[in-house]
Amino acid sequence: MALFGSNVIGGNTDKLLTEAIRGAEEAGCTVERLDVVSLNLSGCRQIYHCVDKVHCVIQDEAEQYHTMLKEADGIIIATPVMTYGIPGQLKSFMDRCQPFYMAKYHRNNSFISDEHAKIRKTLFICISGMNTPEVFIGPILTVKAFCQIIDTKYFDELLQNDMDNVKKIETKPDVMKAAYEKGRALGEAITKARG
Numbered sequence: 001m002a003l004f005g006s007n008v009i010g011g012n013t014d015k016l017l018t019e020a021i022r023g024a025e026e027a028g029c030t031v032e033r034l035d036v037v038s039l040n041l042s043g044c045r046q047i048y049h050c051v052d053k054v055h056c057v058i059q060d061e062a063e064q065y066h067t068m069l070k071e072a073d074g075i076i077i078a079t080p081v082m083t084y085g086i087p088g089q090l091k092s093f094m095d096r097c098q099p100f101y102m103a104k105y106h107r108n109n110s111f112i113s114d115e116h117a118k119i120r121k122t123l124f125i126c127i128s129g130m131n132t133p134e135v136f137i138g139p140i141l142t143v144k145a146f147c148q149i150i151d152t153k154y155f156d157e158l159l160q161n162d163m164d165n166v167k168k169i170e171t172k173p174d175v176m177k178a179a180y181e182k183g184r185a186l187g188e189a190i191t192k193a194r195g
């Protein structure tokens, strides 16, 4: 499953994600891409319905994609940095995975079996406009927490800063290649883990 966090179809994040998906597919995986900004979803309302219920009380498109998230062997998350974090819609999608959190940590009965958790792996692709050392700290912390909540290993990352100067990611063939190779490595690791 690929989660795309940008609004810009055909933009730089999109190009890197497309390469990573190509790599994963060439390693034998089937990838379903979800453009998270296109989803009709609301944020978590903190009413704690999921403390003892499997499903979120809000029956919108975020909830519908939980099944896909549960079944996925691998996840690629590709997003730009926004305000030192990840874009709001993608963050809301992650927050809405609180039913995973409650099942795992509150009821000690994760949606993901131990066997499946050993297979599940996530590749994180993130780009930023600025070139500051701390620009990816927020996004990485969020994505690592998300990986723990939904029981998937934080397998690898591709971080590209300075996009305000780089402008077009295709002027960085090494980064495009890295996206393909990291997607492929993810796919190969999953295929191997499946046995």
Ligand SMILES: Cc1cc2nc3c(=O)[nH]c(=O)nc-3n(C[C@H](O)[C@H](O)[C@H](O)COP(=O)(O)O)c2cc1C
Pocket: 006, 007, 008, 011, 012, 013, 014, 080, 081, 082, 083, 084, 085, 127, 128, 129, 130, 131, 135, 163, 164
């Ligand atoms: C609302 C908004 C907030 C942003 N905040 C940051 C930021 O805090 N730090 C940063 O380095 N870049 C920031 N950016 C720049 C984007 O990360 C950058 O332009 C990125 O290349 C966009 O990729 P995309 O066109 O593929 O979506 C922001 C962009 C937008 C639209």
